[in-house]
Amino acid sequence: MGNKEQTFRKIIEIAYGMFAENGFEKTSLAMIATEVGISKPAIYYYFQSKDQLIAFIFDELYKEIQHDVAVDYKELSSANFKEELLKLGYKSIEAQDKDPYFNKIFNQYVLLAARDENYKRQLVELETSFLTSFVAILRYGVQLGVLEDTPHIEAKAQMLALVYDNIGNFMLTGNQLNYRAIWKEAVNSVIQGGKDDNKK
Secondary structure (H helix, E strand, C coil): CCHHHHHHHHHHHHHHHHHHHHCCCCCCHHHHHHHHCCCHHHHCCCCCCHHHHHHHHHHHHHHHHHHHCCCCHHHCCCCCHHHHHHHHHHHHHHHHHHCCCHHHHHHHHHHHHCCCHHHHHHHHHHHHHHHHHHHHHHHHHHHHCCCCCCCCHHHHHHHHHHHHHHHHHHHHHCCCCCHHHHHHHHHHHHCCCCCCCCCC
């Protein structure tokens, strides 16, 4: 990796943490440049404005969220469906445990969306995609015979999505709850009668 690429990644990393902790309004490009160890004019080589940097990080987060709830349906079977659904939540819990900035910076974008129609539209699209992913997963569970095809299948999927999302919000506040157990209960309530692995 060349020096330019290293500097670019360092700008993203530093900006990510500073935006999360201080907010967009209170963080300037000059402050970011100082933390990175470059001059303010030098940062303009990478980003023409703070808005461009904010937009770049949002795009990265957008892709990350979509990737996190993406499922390889070819790998799903009636035997492993519940296990894979559990892993989906566990992976998110572990990732947020390692990255305390994620929910903080995402909340900054929620605030930004209140006054910026472009971010509002993108957040609505992301939320819709997020919910649709869970609906698609459970509908596939119906095809596999793991779940009953009931009129409530969509509500069950949305409940799982809300639990998945709100676990992150509670982790942000520092509440020391057993998040793995909470996710497991949510999955168990959707897949009643499924094989239960007490070690999970």
